Amino acid sequence: MLYKIALEEAWNFPKGESLGGFQSASLAPKGVIGGDLGANLLDVHEQRLQQMDENGVEFMALSLVSAGPQKVPNREGAEKLALEANNALSADVMKRSERFGGLCSVSMHDPVQAAQELERCFTELQGFIGCILNDYQSAGPDGNTMLFYDGPSYDTFWAAAETLDCPVYLHPREATPEIFDKMWKGREHLAFSALGYANRLNMHLLGIITAGVLDRFPKLKLVVGHMGEHIPYDLYRIDHKLNRARFPDMKMRKDKLVRDYFGSQVFITTSGHFSTNALLCAVAEIGVDSCMFSIDYPFESIANGCVWFDEYVEASINARDLVKIGRGNALKVFERLAAGIHGLEDKSPAQCEVGGLKNGEGEVEFGMYNKSFEKREVRKVL
Structure with a gap:
């Protein structure tokens, strides 16, 4: 599929580590994840853009690599990292605003200050289409305090995101030192993307939903990656076990289930989770309008993610739904994609070269899997 939009794509700037x-x-040691991970995070307009061109990705939303400001327990340090990263990311994406946009970063130590930085990015800087939060905010002198955003004190931030029409992408991160020692010591291989990331973030997202945040801010939109951090496949049990008689004080609207927020306020992406069966399950549970394509570069391969989507997913769903997931839904969720400096437009399946006549290859008849009328040309699968 041509003209794909990818939404969870990591980026860094030279001062980020310091x-x-x-x-x-x-x-991981250099060479384990895509060659030089550090260099790939810094690169935007060379190898990254070349691979986008080679794999039919028209646009990438870039965001500061996790855990960003959420990892900095000192408030002043977290706010400084967010400010400088946002300035640098805006400058980077504006070099090619037709190919790149940004998800701004904020420190969540103080929801009022976070709202102010969000407003600065959306009204004073250019190129931002949303915001990214890397799960909980580390705080305290030892970094073991965890600030979550489902309480009323964070309504100031959520109100700003709703007013600015800023979708908030919730991204996972590592555990605090204390939690890591208590839960993951001796099983470190499970602490990160294999299991721990999803288990922590899905708790946070469900906490936000069941605390009534989306009910108080009905135009707020949340996005999570990695095929929904396990939530779509557990939705029956989640909704079944959130028994209103057992939990009468749960603040979520009494006439709604968690699944009812998907497609209108909660959305998922395929970032780093290239399983066709998992995507089909998500579509069945939460609807095709809830699902969007992403890669998770440079932690995942652009080519690998695109071959999966273009070959395996295309063979498994209809052309209209493929284009919705690959492009159309992103334009509806991230409305700034279609505005001025980015100027992205809806594309039909034919324009994306999905499911229709491919006139550029000289085809004039739909459905000719074997080009020759008389002789089989496609390799027989043994």
Whole structure:
């Protein structure tokens, strides 16, 4: 499929590590994740853009690599990292605003200050289409205090996001030192993207939903990656077990289930989770309008994610739904994509070269899997 939009794509800037941000050497030795992970995070307009061109990705939303300001327990340090990252990201995406946009970062130590930084990014800087929060905010002298955003004190931030029509992308991060020692010591291989990331973030998202945040701010939109951080596949049990007689004080609207927020206020992306069966399950549970394409570059391969989507997913769903997931839904959720500096437009399946006549290859008849009328040309699968 041509003209794909990718939404969870990591980026870093030269000062990021010195300001307390992601340390590229901390995740894995050089060469384990896509060659030089640190260099790939810094690159925007060279190898990244070339791979986008080679794989039919028209647009990427870039965001400061996790955990960003959420990892900095000192308030002043977290706010400084967010401010400098946002300034640098705006400058980077505006070099090619027709190909890149940004998700701004904020410190969540103080919801009032977070709202102010969000407003600065959306009204004073250029190129931002949304915001990213990397799960809980670390705080306290030892970094073990965890600030979550489902309480009323964070309504100031959520109100600003709703007013600015700023979708908020919730992204996972590592555990605090204390939690890591208590839960993951001896099983470190499970602490990160294999299990721990999803288990922590899905709790936070469900906490926000069941605390009534989306009811208080009905135009607020939340996005989570990695095929929904396990939530779509547990929705029956989640809705079944949130028994209103058992939990009468739960603040979520009494006439709604968690599944009812998907497609209008909650959305998922495919970032780093290239399973066709999982996507089909998500579509069945939460609807095709809830699902969007993403890659998770440079932690995942652009080519691998695109081959999966273009070949395997295309063979499994209808052309209209493929284009919705690959492009159309992103334009509806992130409304700034269609505005001025980005100027992205809806595309039909034919324009995306999905499911129709491919006139550029000289085809004039739909459905000719074997080009020759008389002789089989496609390799037989043994």
